[in-house]
Amino acid sequence: MLIRQLYDHDTFSFSYLLADLQTKTAMIIDPVKERLSLYLQLLEEFELSLHYAIDTHLHADHITGMGALREATSCKTLVGQSSKMDCADEQFADNDIIHCGNIILRALYTPGHTNDSYSFYLEENNGMPPCVFTGDTLFIRGTGRTDFMGGSSEDLYNSLFSQLLTLPDHTIVYPGHDYKGMNQSTIGEEKQHNPRLQVKNWQELAAIMDGLNLANPKKFTVAISANAKCGEVP
Secondary structure, three states: OEEEEEEEOOOOEEEEEEEEOOOOEEEEEOOEHHHHHHHHHHHHHOOOEEEEEEOOOOOOOOOEOHHHHHHHHOOEEEEEOOOOOOOOOEEEOOOOEEEEOOEEEEEEEOOOOOOOOEEEEEOOEOOEOOEEEEEOOEEOOEEOOOOOOOOOHHHHHHHHHHOHHHOOOOOEEEEOEOOOOOOOEEHHHHHHHOHHHOOOOHHHHHHHHHOOOOOOOOOHHHHHHHHOOOOOOO
């Protein structure tokens, strides 16, 4: 199996290309529209057929590449059941399985950053450790914000402690963003070193989140409306 972590410097966003090299089938998680040419290049180089383009949630900081990939490759677009992106071809729910060749990806409903946030868990396979693609729910040494788009510190706490942190400690964490120069971690490492996980209850986490006073993402205005239409900019 192939996993490629792809970075968009303008928005500090990670996208992920997952491919089954036996069946030559692939999926891309959280594609960025401006990186379409890179995705198509990799699909051509590895001789892959793209089956799915998936968003972990409705993004507010970049334009999704789901629609552009669908137009270019005829792949299906997938979003979570709680999403307002009615442009997508299919929806998934908590614990649903997404099959792509021999890849078995399990959807985990992890609201908190937004009310439609999902993560994706890939079990240990052929000597590869398990991994989880956490979107904006869990970052390396941080978490996604909770102050807009249906965000909730209580929901985030439950998603972290009742979902993600119950995964095996050696599970590799692949986040949706990086602002600190780190591209991956593990569940065990984040339990020990992530300051937002050193809390006893959701109220303590809320106190941290309420004190961040973050500005809106620079593409906030255009991203919300465009992403509701799978990346079609008005």
